[in-house]
Amino acid sequence: MNHRVYPSPHEHDVRWSAAHVESHLRHFAEGQWVAVSDKRVVASSSNLLVSFGRNPHRAHTWPGITDNGMFYNHDPEGDTLYGADTVVDPDHRRRGIGSALYAARQELAERRNLRRIVLGGRLYDYHRYADQMSPEEYARRVEEGDLTDLVLSFQLSRGFCLRSVMPNYVKDPNSLDHATFLEWSNPRFKARYRKPRSIRVSAVQYAMRRISSFEGFAGQVRYFVDVAAGYGSDFVVFPELLTAQLMSFIEVKTPKEAIRKLTSYTEALDELFVELTREFQVAIVGGSHPMVYGDHIENVATLYLPDGSKHRQPKLHITPNERVSWGIEGGSSLRVFDTPKAR
Structure with a gap:
């Protein structure tokens, strides 16, 4: 036949x-x-x-x-x-x-x-x-x-x-x-979770160029997320103290004042990365950023997921320079995060 x-x-x-x-x-x-x-x-x-x-x-x-x-x-x-x-x-x-x-x-x-x-x-x-x-x-x-x-x-x-x-x-x-x-x-298809056989991680080699505003910083970050997503990455990882670039337009007299000023950008930073992870559907490790916890400052890495959630991990073992020059203290516990792609 x-x-x-x-x-x-x-x-x-x-x-x-x-x-x-x-x-x-x-x-x-x-x-x-x-x-x-x-x-x-x-x-x-x-x-x-x-x-x-x-x-x-x-x-x-x-x-x-x-x-x-x-x-x-x-x-x-x-x-x-x-x-x-x-x-x-x-x-x-x-x-x-x-x-x-x-x-x-x-x-x-x-x-x-x-x-x-x-x-x-x-x-x-x-x-x-x-x-x-x-x-x-x-x-x-x-x-x-x-x-x-x-x-x-x-x-x-x-x-x-x-x-x-x-x-x-x-x-x-x-x-x-x-x-x-x-x-x-299939109109009746329901997304199913299946442990991936492999994942792709893009580690960003980030140049600390002089900028004049937070918008300039956001544009540079967006560029790298866009490129990584274009290559099919599941995770985009930015370097430690990514927001130190903002110091190029912050007017302060001492390193401790600069770090304290950076903490005021936490909300804007979260809004930026939540928007990017939703738009490009990739998980983003936003480097690290100084944040205020009670009466002290910690160097915190945040994982942003495409569902809009945020997961934070303070740096546990800080350097003497972080403690003495910037007034940063270490975190107290290690956390593990589950994501759709990996733990």
């Missing part, structure tokens, strides 16, 4: 062999289905679980995402159901079989609490328009209803959204090797 749907020898990438089917069942039997009529298989759907990580809409190829159709890269902990293939015997089309198989995918995604379903869809009729428009324009016009495509029009009717068109996806003369990137987002 699979070979009837893909009769061209150029489509050998997606032609299943017995070894393929056995591998699918071995790795993810729950995601493999067939439709049977008169004891004969007339349709099938093959799927695996994957994790797209921080870039869920990145371009890919069919051989790459399915490990050449063998599903060796099936991820049991993946949050995305990848639809590797769905085929219906030409003699049994327009009977609702394809719709039933797509519904089975959506039911599986909801039952397993998966974030999404992703497909690389054929542009089945694109070869008829290839001399008139690009594959991107063709897909857009099908999406808008100006054109009808045997595969894409059906997939859009099943609630999938067109994200992009991918070149060199699979050998397919009809699509000229292109495919649509289609996504169905």
Whole structure:
């Protein structure tokens, strides 16, 4: 049946062999289905679980995402159901079989609490328009209803959204090797906590440039958080006594007066880092900053989390210079903080 749907020898990438089917069942039997009529298989759907990580809409190829159709890269902990293939015997089309198989995918995604379903869809009729428009324009016009495509029009009717068109996806003369990137987002998905396998920490090498206002300080801090977030960091760590830079515009006569003046910026500092951690969705260790506790000052590091919470840890073992020149005293206890990424 699979070979009837893909009769061209150029489509050998997606032609299943017995070894393929056995591998699918071995790795993810729950995601493999067939439709049977008169004891004969007339349709099938093959799927695996994957994790797209921080870039869920990145371009890919069919051989790459399915490990050449063998599903060796099936991820049991993946949050995305990848639809590797769905085929219906030409003699049994327009009977609702394809719709039933797509519904089975959506039911599986909801039952397993998966974030999404992703497909690389054929542009089945694109070869008829290839001399008139690009594959991107063709897909857009099908999406808008100006054109009808045997595969894409059906997939859009099943609630999938067109994200992009991918070149060199699979050998397919009809699509000229292109495919649509289609996504169905599970409306019942509930975020699940899973201990990360790794985290990325950005340690900021911060230059103490002369500034003339707190706004200048905030702009420099924002730059580093923006860059770290762009690299996919989970944590951004600033250096000790980060706010010493503010002394460049504070007018005082002694070091102790300067430290005492810095403590007045605690509220502004908290507002800055809470705003940044929410905006960029990264945890921030805001270096350290002198804070008043009762009748004394401590050198305190604060962890800011994207939910807006703040967690403080005073420095325990201070230097003689901190004690004598700045009047800073050490903290009394060590705290451990749980975050969504690490402890």
